[in-house]
Amino acid sequence: MKLNFTLRIALLSAALGIPGTAFAQAQPLPELDAEESGEAVTETRRTSGGQQVTITPYIEASQVLTAQLEPTSDVVTYTSVAAGVDANIQGRNSAASASIRYERRFGWDGLDDSDIVTGIARAGIAIVPRTLTLEAGGLASRTSVEGNGGSFQGNFAGSDDRTSQVYSAYIGPSLTTMVGDLNVAASYRFGYTRLEAPDAVVFTPGVTEPVDIFDESTQHTASARIGFAPNTVLPIGVGVGGGFNQQDTSNLDQRIRDVWARGDVTIPVSRTLALVGGVGYEDVEVSYRDAQRDPVTNDPIIGPDGRYVVDSASPRIIAYEADGLIWDAGVMWRPSSRTSFQARVGRRYGSTTYYGSLSYAASQRSNLSIGVYDGLTSFGGGLNDTLAQLPDNFQAFRNPITGNIGGCVASLEGSNCIAGALGSVRSAAYRNRGVAISYGMDFGRTQAGIGAGYDRRKFIAAPGTVLAAADGVIDENYWVGLYASHALDRRSGINANAYVNWFDTGFDSDADGMGYSASMSYFRNITGGLTGTAAVGLDGITQESVPDVVSASALLGLRYSF
Structure with a gap:
């Protein structure tokens, strides 16, 4: 189970989510300083209660x-027609951001729609x-x-048969209140x-067994705490x-169940520094069922989706x-509203x-x-936790x-990427450890960010x-990348992004890979x-x-924005 304070900040990469402008993708032009623009670039409506609302529906072709x-030369073309909406709503007690898009691709010269x-x-x-707040979120993405x-x-020519769609969503209430001096x-x-x-997937030579590719999962997460400052x-x-x-994954009926209780203490050392620690009890279990077996050969049965059929x-x-x-046990340091640091060491999941x-x-x-994070989860649970x-x-x-x-968004509020949760798509549960760093800036007409990270799954x-x-x-999985967006004037701008990530797997020493993208x-x-857009x-x-795959686009x- 991921700890609530674990940060999932990772590379801003296209392979794992580097921000690049859609269409560019007709993102609204970066906001110019008032003295430079003389007019608002995007329409923002404010209600009498101070709520700020920006909603931009659009169609594009x-x-x-x-x-x-x-590995071979091939050229394909397609026409894309899409509709979507970008929204940002910031109020005194409620807030929401969303970017949703549906695209229909019409292939030419035999390329499928x-x-x-x-x-x-x-x-x-x-x-x-x-x-009392209702929290909700969702993600839809494509990956090879x-x-x-x-x-x-x-974007790889003729490789749609290796492309999958990823969906993740969550919803649930969150309660925070005071009862006298008690925080509940x-x-x-x-x-x-x-x-x-x-x-289809492409295997290294001599490998014929299917990869245990994740299918679907559900997750129930609940917690409660009462204490005083x-x-x-x-x-x-x-x-x-x-x-x-509890995480239930359809592959082999996998189940992760984790129940815990603990007490914690905060000991102030100074106005900005405190010692923190806690002790408790935990019961965690990971279990599976086996695959159905052929009655004659005893080989596992593989379904039409390429996954093992659970018995x-x-x-x-x-x-x-x-x-x-x-x-x-550890320390917590908050010298100002702009700086927050904490570090802990302890024992959980039977080890340090x-x-x-x-x-x-x-x-x-x-x-x-x-x-720096450490937890026990699965592909579905890790992605859902990070999205939340x-x-x-x-x-x-x-x-x-x-x-x-x-899976990445541009924000100056800390945890803004799900890159660390994407990497490996194997279905088995894993102990997840890693580190990630990111830096982002927004100077009105210029936005930029850079990040790097390491994610390890046992x-x-x-x-x-x-x-x-x-x-x-x-x-x-190791990754590093950057993005930048700059408004040239009130009517035009440029965007650039680049990434590289290295994937090392212990399942096959000859299957290590590297992915990269630049646009x-x-x-x-x-x-x-x-708005008109040109991109490469x-x-x-x-x-x-396995033969390299390289594509230029x-x-x-x-795009017309309403």
Whole structure:
């Protein structure tokens, strides 16, 4: 179960979600300083209650040419027609941001037509102001699934059969209130994640077994805490709480169940520094069922989607269990409203754990975030947890060629990427450790960001099942990238983004891979709500024992914003 304060800030990359302007993708032009623009670039409505509302529905049409440079030469073109909406609502007690897009692609010269839905949304709606809030969010993205279990995003000629659609969403209430000097907090969240099966994957030579590609999962997460702050009831702060997390994955009927309770204490050392720690009890278990077997050969049966068919009548087999004492201790430092740091070390999941975070805003226009995380989860749970940590005030940037979001948003409020949750798409549960750093800035007419990260997944599989060989195997993902957007004047601007990520898998030493993407776009407001866009991009996937895939793309398009 991910800890609430774990930061998931990672590379702003297209393969794993680097912000690039959709269409460019007709993102509204970056806001100019008032003295430079002389007029508002986007229409913002403010209600009498101080609520700020920006809603921009649009339709667009574009022509895309993609040339495959490796492993063979091929050129495909398609016409894209899309409709979508970008919205940002910021009120005193409620806030929401969303970018949702439906695209219909019409292929030329034998290229199949396709329908694509992409988007990201996050909302916190006050049911009772400052007390009860309904939290909700969702993500729809496209990714290329490779035979090494990794996923990459890009625009590759003739490779739609390796492309999958990823969906994740959650909803649930959150309560925060005061009862005298006591702080009372409670929350519940239901989440759902699905990865559509690709039509084909490319394996390294000699590998024929299917990758245990994640299918779908549900998640129930609940927690509650009651306590008081330092220098209220006592000179120190004290609290007690507990939580429950269950993730059910359809692959082999996998289940993660984690129940915990703990007490914690905060001991002020100075006005800005405090010692923090806690101790409690946890009971965590990971279990599976086996796959159906051929009665003659005893080989596992594989369904039409390329995944193992679960034997629902087989007994549940324990892959991992740990119960007993958990603890952690560390420091918390908050010298100002712009700086927050904490670091802890302890014991959980039967071994040493460590995690921490740093958030530093040198000004209101920039933010540096660093996070170190450690948890036990699955692909669906990790993606859903990270999505829930996104801020509810963001601007969604999209890849200029594909229109894909991929999981990153532009925000100066800290945790703004789901890159660390995408990497490997294997279904098995895993112990997840990593570190991520990002820096973003917004100076009105110029927005830019850079980030890097490392994500490590040690898989947990049940003995006696078809996935037994995956137990203890490690996948590692490294990423680095940047993005920039600059308004040339009131009517035009340019955007650029680039990324590279390295995927190292312990399942096959010859299957390590690298994905990269770079794009640049120019957009200009022609008249009224009509915007024209020109963009170019380069995408590639390199694996040690599989032919490289490299594609170059170009786009010309028009968008009308209402």
